Amino acid sequence: MRMRDDKRRITLIARGPATPERAWDSSSSAPSRLMFLEAVVLLHVLDTGVPEINLDVERVVLDRSTSAVEYLDLLASLPTDFSGDVLLVREDETGFLSSSARGGNRVLYALSPADVLFYLETHALVSAAAAEFEMPLVQTMKAARAMSA
Amino acid sequence: MENDSQRITLIARAPGSADRTWRVPAGSDKRLMVIAPARGLRHTLVNWVLKSDYDVERVIIDRAVTHDGFLELLAAVPHDYVGDLLMMDDQGRGYLSSACRGGDRVLYRLTTTDLDFYFESHEVYAA
Secondary structure, X not given: OOHHHOOOOEEEEEEXXXXXXXXXXXXXXXXXXXXXXXXXXXXXXXXXXXXXXXXXXXXXXXEOOOOHHHHHHHHHXXXXXXXXXXXXXXXXXXXXXXXXXXXXXXXXEEEOHHHHHHHHHHOOOEOHHHHHHHHHHHHHHHHHHHHHO | OOOOOOEEEEEEEOOOOOOOOEEOOOOOOEEEEEEOOXXXXXXXXXXXHOOOOOOEEEEXXXXXXXXXXXXXXXXXXXXXXXXEEEEXXXXXXXXXXXXXXXXXXXXXXXXXXHHHHHHHHOOOEEO
């Protein structure tokens, strides 16, 4: 399928040069078209304004490559007519999800590692098999956190 | 506690950081409460202050929380709290979360000038 014929909505994924791999489902049969960008490039693009880039962006995922202050800056500068999700995944796999609410404003949710995986899997951004593979790692992290608490 | 009809501007700062004095003008319809929670700002605000009967009009977090911590606080704020939440960071920037008509919150990034304007317009001063 040629890119211009691809009618799927777009998920922009920001990664850094050192971001660990994740089993993204970027196949042509996936429900969302994944576009990968360097985090700095993506933040610049979003700061310029999502409507101006003329892409049908369904959501933005900042995958272990963006700081909390960059995320705050991004949320504060999002165009009001952008209604997609903006997901921040932190190094420890916890995250924050900014979603549009009924009135068009945004609601922020704190996500556990399991929540992040659930989000990625239910939106078919990663393959289910990959999510099952990654889940034991999350459980291990939760157990380690519980032990250190 | 002289006049309980006065709405509260709550200043939250880190324990041991009293380098800035906050005040409101004499005769103001606001009163200031300053806290420096040792147990954790989010816990104190979310589980105590914002759920209490205190009429908190706004919370100003004076360099007492990281950006990660502010995100966690925003995600945990009770839905029925409709006051402002303002975070000031070490670089003099601010982030203001304000409730809008439907009860959802909107986030603004504030410059130093914006912060000055905010404080002046709400008659809260720091020196």
